[in-house]
Amino acid sequence: MPTRADLLSELDVDCVPNAPVGTLTWYGVGGRADLLVSPRSINAAAELLRRCRLQDVPVRILGGGANLLVDDDGVDGVVVRLDHGCFRNVEFNREGEVTAARVGGGVDLFGLLHTFARQALAGFEHMAGIPGTIGGAVRMNAGGRPGDMAQAIDRVDMLTLDGELKTWSAEDLHFAYRQCSLPPGIVVSAVLRLHEDDPAEVRARVKTFFANKKAAQPMADHSAGCAFRNPMTDSGNRVSAGKLIDDAGLKGAAIGGAAVSTRHANFITVTPAGSAHDVQKLMQHVQQVVADTTGVHLEREVVVWSRGGGA
Ligand SMILES: Cc1cc2nc3c(=O)[nH]c(=O)nc-3n(C[C@H](O)[C@H](O)[C@H](O)COP(=O)(O)OP(=O)(O)OC[C@H]3O[C@@H](n4cnc5c(N)ncnc54)[C@H](O)[C@@H]3O)c2cc1C
Structure with a gap:
């Protein structure tokens, strides 16, 4: 080094x-x-x-x-x-009923939803309750049943690993379930397409989406959201990884400080006394049991960083 x-x-x-x-x-x-x-x-x-x-x-x-x-x-x-x-700015460009918001890659999603609601801007409420930053949400194409990042994106500014600043328009990007086609690098900012709406209605939608998530997921525990991607069946539909884990009888299974959440089986939580090793061991255990009982291999959604490992 x-x-x-x-x-x-x-x-x-x-x-x-x-x-x-x-x-x-x-x-x-x-x-x-x-x-x-x-x-x-x-x-x-x-x-x-x-x-x-x-x-x-x-x-x-x-x-x-x-x-x-x-x-x-x-x-x-x-x-x-x-x-x-420089990575936390939010700038608005209003043209008629459409507003383009240029949002820095380091901007926190929770705060951004409040900013948009205050400005009476709709089109991003479906991201309510998803933690993280704009950069991470673009990279992961974060989302859920109500929608994903892709549907709000107009373009993305990115520094490639060569240090070149490039812009991709939404048409040039391919977004799919929890993935996007951007090359490795830093998402510097994204331009989001929004429209004006009644601020009370925007706030109400944010509240509803957030409440739905809170009712189904252990938001207050230490986790990284869904541990595994919902696998694709032969017929081209995705099945819920959480249901497969639940059906395999793994809710509440624990190794060290890590546990399969009893609220949502695709969330692996950890106590402060636990370790990353506990989480990884439990993920492997879940993958093994689900493979043994259903023949389905669960692919990890959580990104794992380790020495010598990939990004
Ligand atoms: C309680 C809880 C609930 C969750 N619910 C959902 C959900 O409903 N739907 C969902 O999709 N996800 C969910 N997640 C997962 C997480 O919120 C999303 O994946 C989110 O987009 C991660 O963003 P982040 O900024 O935290 O990224 P990180 O976790 O910091 O990073 C994730 C990946 O993105 C890359 N990355 C981060 N920032 C940038 C950048 N600026 N440029 C380039 N690459 C970058 C990282 O290198 C890494 O590969 C949940 C997580 C938790 C803890």
Whole structure:
């Protein structure tokens, strides 16, 4: 690994070596990152990516940590965090009844929903109750029954790993169930298509979507949302991974501090005394039991960071 000076000299960034990134995730467990870097400008982020590429340093992007598990041994290379103002702006461009909102990649979704409701803007309420940032939501095409990120996106600005700033329009992007076709890199901002509406109605819809989620999911526990993707059947329909796990009798199953939620079987929760290892062991156990009882392989939805592992 190149020295910190090689990577960061004269770059406008904040940097924390040996940073406890596991505790920055919703799971709240897991180890440290060799370097946690917060660029103070888009140019600094671009130059950081260029240097990492030249020096063969792995780069991972941390959003709100709501879909992430960091291994107990931590993660190598650079973890980039978008917590400075240049990644947290929201700008509006109103043209008739349509409003384009350019939202920074580091903007928190919960706060954004309130901002839109205050501005009487509709078109994003279906994201209520989904934690994380715009960047993470674009990358994961986050969503649920009421809709997903893709339906609100007009375009996405991204820094590729070469440090090039590129724009993709919605037409050029392919979004599918919890995935999008963007290459690796940093989602710097996304332009969302919204329209004006009665603010009370916008607020009421946000409240309803949020209440529905809260009724079905253990929102207050430490988790990363659904642990597994809903698998596709031979007939091309998706079946609920939660139902398969429930049918396999795994609700409440526990290893160390990790447990299959009794509220929603696709949520694996962990207590603060637990570890990322407990979560990973339990995920493997669930995969094994479901495969043995149904023949279906459950694919992980949660992103896992480990030393030498992928992003
Ligand atoms: C209680 C709870 C409920 C949830 N409910 C739902 C739900 O209903 N539907 C759903 O889809 N998800 C749900 N999730 C999962 C999570 O909220 C989403 O996946 C969310 O989009 C993650 O965003 P994040 O910013 O936290 O990303 P992270 O968890 O920080 O990262 C996830 C991935 O996105 C990448 N990433 C993050 N930011 C950027 C960026 N700026 N540029 C490029 N890549 C980036 C990361 O590198 C990583 O690969 C839930 C999670 C919890 C804890």
